[in-house]
Amino acid sequence: MASEKTVYMDHSATTATDPEVVQAMLPWYSQSYGNPSSIYRLAGISRVAIDEARAKVATAIGAKPDEIFFTSGGTESDNWALIGTAFSHKGKGNHIITTAIEHHAILHTCEYLKKQGFDITYLPVDEYGQVRMEDLKAAITDRTILVSVMFANNEIGTIEPVSEIGKLCREQGILFHTDAVQAIGNVPINVATMNIDLLSLSGHKFYGPKGTGALYIRKGIRIDSFLHGGAQEKRKRAGTENVPGIVGLGAAIEKAVRDQDLKTSRIRDLRNRLLERILTEIPNCRLNGHKTERLPGNINICFEFIEGESLLLLLDHAGIAASTGSACSSGSLEPSHVLMAIGVPIEIAHGSLRLTLGIENTEDDINYVSEEIKKAVEKLRSISPLYADYLKKRS
Amino acid sequence: MASEKTVYMDHSATTATDPEVVQAMLPWYSQSYGNPSSIYRLAGISRVAIDEARAKVATAIGAKPDEIFFTSGGTESDNWALIGTAFSHKGKGNHIITTAIEHHAILHTCEYLKKQGFDITYLPVDEYGQVRMEDLKAAITDRTILVSVMFANNEIGTIEPVSEIGKLCREQGILFHTDAVQAIGNVPINVATMNIDLLSLSGHKFYGPKGTGALYIRKGIRIDSFLHGGAQEKRKRAGTENVPGIVGLGAAIEKAVRDQDLKTSRIRDLRNRLLERILTEIPNCRLNGHKTERLPGNINICFEFIEGESLLLLLDHAGIAASTGSACSSGSLEPSHVLMAIGVPIEIAHGSLRLTLGIENTEDDINYVSEEIKKAVEKLRSISPLYADYLKKRS
Amino acid sequence: MYSEKVMDHFMNPRNQGEIPDADGVGEVGNPSCGDIMRIFIKVKDNIITDVKFQTFGCGAAIASSSMATELIKGKTLEEAWEMSNKAVVEALEGLPPVKVHCSVLAEDGIHQAINDYRIKQGLSPWEEKAGHAHGHDDESGE
Numbered sequence: 036m037a038s039e040k041t042v043y044m045d046h047s048a049t050t051a052t053d054p055e056v057v058q059a060m061l062p063w064y065s066q067s068y069g070n071p072s073s074i075y076r077l078a079g080i081s082r083v084a085i086d087e088a089r090a091k092v093a094t095a096i097g098a099k100p101d102e103i104f105f106t107s108g109g110t111e112s113d114n115w116a117l118i119g120t121a122f123s124h125k126g127k128g129n130h131i132i133t134t135a136i137e138h139h140a141i142l143h144t145c146e147y148l149k150k151q152g153f154d155i156t157y158l159p160v161d162e163y164g165q166v167r168m169e170d171l172k173a174a175i176t177d178r179t180i181l182v183s184v185m186f187a188n189n190e191i192g193t194i195e196p197v198s199e200i201g202k203l204c205r206e207q208g209i210l211f212h213t214d215a216v217q218a219i220g221n222v223p224i225n226v227a228t229m230n231i232d233l234l235s236l237s238g239h240k241f242y243g244p245k246g247t248g249a250l251y252i253r254k255g256i257r258i259d260s261f262l263h264g265g266a267q268e269k270r271k272r273a274g275t276e277n278v279p280g281i282v283g284l285g286a287a288i289e290k291a292v293r294d295q296d297l298k299t300s301r302i303r304d305l306r307n308r309l310l311e312r313i314l315t316e317i318p319n320c321r322l323n324g325h326k327t328e329r330l331p332g333n334i335n336i337c338f339e340f341i342e343g344e345s346l347l348l349l350l351d352h353a354g355i356a357a358s359t360g361s362a363c364s365s366g367s368l369e370p371s372h373v374l375m376a377i378g379v380p381i382e383i384a385h386g387s388l389r390l391t392l393g394i395e396n397t398e399d400d401i402n403y404v405s406e407e408i409k410k411a412v413e414k415l416r417s418i419s420p421l422y423a424d425y426l427k428k429r430s
Numbered sequence: 431m432a433s434e435k436t437v438y439m440d441h442s443a444t445t446a447t448d449p450e451v452v453q454a455m456l457p458w459y460s461q462s463y464g465n466p467s468s469i470y471r472l473a474g475i476s477r478v479a480i481d482e483a484r485a486k487v488a489t490a491i492g493a494k495p496d497e498i499f500f501t502s503g504g505t506e507s508d509n510w511a512l513i514g515t516a517f518s519h520k521g522k523g524n525h526i527i528t529t530a531i532e533h534h535a536i537l538h539t540c541e542y543l544k545k546q547g548f549d550i551t552y553l554p555v556d557e558y559g560q561v562r563m564e565d566l567k568a569a570i571t572d573r574t575i576l577v578s579v580m581f582a583n584n585e586i587g588t589i590e591p592v593s594e595i596g597k598l599c600r601e602q603g604i605l606f607h608t609d610a611v612q613a614i615g616n617v618p619i620n621v622a623t624m625n626i627d628l629l630s631l632s633g634h635k636f637y638g639p640k641g642t643g644a645l646y647i648r649k650g651i652r653i654d655s656f657l658h659g660g661a662q663e664k665r666k667r668a669g670t671e672n673v674p675g676i677v678g679l680g681a682a683i684e685k686a687v688r689d690q691d692l693k694t695s696r697i698r699d700l701r702n703r704l705l706e707r708i709l710t711e712i713p714n715c716r717l718n719g720h721k722t723e724r725l726p727g728n729i730n731i732c733f734e735f736i737e738g739e740s741l742l743l744l745l746d747h748a749g750i751a752a753s754t755g756s757a758c759s760s761g762s763l764e765p766s767h768v769l770m771a772i773g774v775p776i777e778i779a780h781g782s783l784r785l786t787l788g789i790e791n792t793e794d795d796i797n798y799v800s801e802e803i804k805k806a807v808e809k810l811r812s813i814s815p816l817y818a819d820y821l822k823k824r825s
Numbered sequence: 826m827y828s829e830k831v832m833d834h835f836m837n838p839r840n841q842g843e844i845p846d847a848d849g850v851g852e853v854g855n856p857s858c859g860d861i862m863r864i865f866i867k868v869k870d871n872i873i874t875d876v877k878f879q880t881f882g883c884g885a886a887i888a889s890s891s892m893a894t895e896l897i898k899g900k901t902l903e904e905a906w907e908m909s910n911k912a913v914v915e916a917l918e919g920l921p922p923v924k925v926h927c928s929v930l931a932e933d934g935i936h937q938a939i940n941d942y943r944i945k946q947g948l949s950p951w952e953e954k955a956g957h958a959h960g961h962d963d964e965s966g967e
């Protein structure tokens with residue numbers, strides 16, 4: 036029998052929609068359901084609701100409302116940012132710089148762009164997962180039109196030197212896009228002072244609804260339309276607006292950045308305690324990512340001699356939801372490209388576990404999860420041939 | 431003071447989400463919120479929910495579940511269908527056939543494709559808005575790769591000869607896409623017997639949530655991925671799935687096609703009565719579109735000597751939500767391309783009114799709306815110079 | 826994602842461990858995902874009297890090891906050799922398509938253990954039949 040207790044520690048995968056957010060969305064389904072493009076009052080109400088949500092998203096990242104464009108999620112924002120600017124700037128050049136540790140929404144879009152004749156440079160990262168400014172500077176050519184570096188990595192939680200990159204790109208007259216899907220609500224963001232030209236975000240990562248997102252496009256940036264059709268989103272992104280979703284996105288981001296410091300320091304404390312317990316109580320494990328430049332809720336740890344998917348299954352059995360970068364769970368049978376990029380040996384990368392804490396986690400969760408991880412790791416090691424060899428070698 | 435009474439007759443613009451559909455969606459926001467791509471139980475539940483919704487969509491149109499791909503709406507489905515097949519079939523040819531009366535989601539995508547080197551033929555339609563098979567046959571060349579003809583028109587409600595077109599395209603080995611956004615729930619659809627290769631649909635047109643849609647892609651059809659990123663939707667459409675939205679889409683389409691005949695014949699009756707009253711009680715007006723091959727809830731009528739936007743405003747004041755194909759309300763200052771295509775003279779097209787009835791409309795609504803339209807038309811005519819001229823000429 | 830049978834064998838693996846004085850040992854690595862399985866057998870009168878495994882791998886790999894060892898225990902070497910990964914998958918009431926290759930690991934491990942035994946006995950090893958799948962499919966997306 037599986038456990039009755041449940042502890043969710045996979046907030047980087049998705050979050051529960053905040054019940055207050057759901058409440059904010061509800062009126063827009065069956066009562067104020069007007070199509071914002073129509074001209075009667077019912078429609079006008081929807082239009083106003085969208086404008087309010089747009090203002091909230093803008094405020095959260097230091098942008099102006101008319102720089103915010105609603106999309107169906109982080110993936111669409113990333114696709115649009117890259118494809119839309121690549122094609123509209125190809126008169127200037129065909130070179131794009133990104134990193135080896137981006138989300139697949141960036142990496143696979145870059146592969147697509149490569150097929151369309153663009154040159155892509157994938158910057159390496161240091162052992163903690165950070166881009167080195169020297170590498171970026173060295174990669175820039177006079178054909179470089181766009182730099183896309185994520186704000187914070189979804190697997191290891193490393194925060195990139197976004198301000199520095201923004202400054203450099205602005206000086207060089209190169210567009211700078213950042214995938215901030217994991218950063219919103221966790222790290223202070225200001226697109227103006229950080230010199231960000233385009234920024235992607237996704238509602239369901241900060242207690243908002245799935246299927247909602249936005250792309251910030253700095254005023255004056257040339258970008259092709261992404262969806263062709265009606266005149267919505269200043270003709271840049273057609274389609275009847277997802278009014279409840281947009282309202283929910285606005286409500287969620289407003290709440291996410293309110294008291295952000297308080298909330299993140301509480302989560303960081305819990306995270307640090309959990310991390311400390313794991314590292315001291317379980318031998319042969321190591322933390323991946325950066326010690327301090329790290330998302331407050333993120334733990335990414337490798338346990339030697341065991342495999343991540345089986346660890347997840349045991350944890351799931353104990354009611355704990357977590358994630359891994361192991362090949363066996365990915366279906367593609369390749370271990371996490373992020374762990375590879377920071378130089379984790381392939382056999383160790385196999386045993387990686389990602390725990391991402393969020394607002395609803397408690398002290399109790401920390402105790403429960405650390406105990407269960409200890410038990411699970413022991414159990415898997417007891418049947419691992421690698422562990423048996425290790426013990427023999429030691430004795 | 432504006433009216434307290436409200437009558438919604440703009441169901442082709444959007445519909446209220448059915449409260450039962452909202453109920454079906456609710457558990458997927460804050461309780462069963464797992465990311466379907468994760469491997470724990472919470473995620474498995476989401477995966478099953480998506481599969482169930484996929485089966486419902488498939489059943490509604492006579493497809494198989496693995497032929498259904500979820501999108502963010504009708505516009506995305508249309509964009510994907512055209513762009514995805516155009517590029518993946520350009521080895522065979524670069525010619526695409528569509529019609530002059532498609533939705534902008536098709537027409538503007540065709541403009542985009544034209545810039546990418548594709549040749550587009552826009553078939554004319556007859557005075558009722560139907561494509562003529564001779565025209566289609568004459569337009570096909572050995573470079574034709576795709577025919578896209580909408581199932582039913584959103585402005586005048588005309589239903590196209592989809593089965594005939596499907597048969598012809600299948601015989602000729604040409605892909606056939608149909609934009610069925612307006613047809614779902616209103617007209618029986620079977621992609622298998624109708625030889626449809628690709629079909630677009632949008633949740634909010636049949637009492638489902640906004641921001642949800644699907645593209646049916648017949649098994650074996652080659653099509654490029656639309657959003658690049660994670661492995662969702664068989665790697666064809668990346669992005670964390672909008673689980674509540676998808677569940678809502680499934681619930682809505684299941685309900686839309688259940689007792690479809692009963693519901694549509696009730697709506698058709700009401701529509702016919704309203705139409706009859708308008709045509710008999712108001713002089714100098716004419717119906718646009720087809721008498722019988724027409725969406726059950728659709729009325730599109732031109733009132734001479736007046737302008738549509740001002741008519742809408744008066745109706746809105748009386749609490750009636752309706753639509754027009756008038757240039758003044760569209761922002762583009764060009765009258766409806768659909769009314770132009772069926773040969774409505776431009777000055778008459780100006781005075782068009784679209785009423786689209788839905789399940790919640792009643793007998794009472796019919797009486798109220800016909801009275802209010804009569805009053806509004808009289809009022810506007812009384813200040814119209816064209817009407818003054820007309821009266822003078824008559825006397 | 827996994828059947829109840831798989832979960833049962835994963836949670837409570839049968840025959841896990843090591844046989845220090847094994848008559849045959851097989852060790853195989855999965856070329857596609859890098860996982861490792863070790864099989865130990867005891868043989869008496871051509872019958873596998875005991876079998877144990879150690880596995881470093883996913884849930885499917887561990888469950889397949891457990892099931893495969895159950896299936897061959899008490900069988901003749903010929904019968905054990907003939908046991909295919911398909912039999913393991915069936916006994917587990919199915920595996921997700923992306924996980925079928927994990928069961929191949931078990932089949933290969935047993936073959937190696939048997940041949941190790943045969944070589945130690947001065948017999949020639951049996952030959953592998955050609956061709957089983959190491960297929961990949963979907964990748965998860967979050």
Ligand SMILES: Cc1ncc(COP(=O)(O)O)c(C=O)c1O
Pocket residue numbers: 047108109110111113138140185187188189214216217237238239248668669670671966967
């Ligand atoms: C860094 C990053 N970028 C992009 C995405 C894609 O966002 P979505 O799945 O909402 O489309 C994610 C999460 O899945 C992410 O973590």
Ligand SMILES: Cc1ncc(COP(=O)(O)O)c(C=O)c1O
Pocket residue numbers: 273274275276442503504505506508533535580582583584609611612632633634643
């Ligand atoms: C015929 C037709 N196609 C496509 C669309 C676009 O659908 P959506 O606005 O849901 O993207 C609509 C409605 O707006 C439509 O009526």
Ligand code: FES
Pocket residue numbers: 362363364855858859860881882883884885886924927
């Ligand atoms: S052993 Fe790696 S996927 Fe099963």
Ligand code: FES
Pocket residue numbers: 757758759
């Ligand atoms: S008269 Fe004002 S837009 Fe037509």
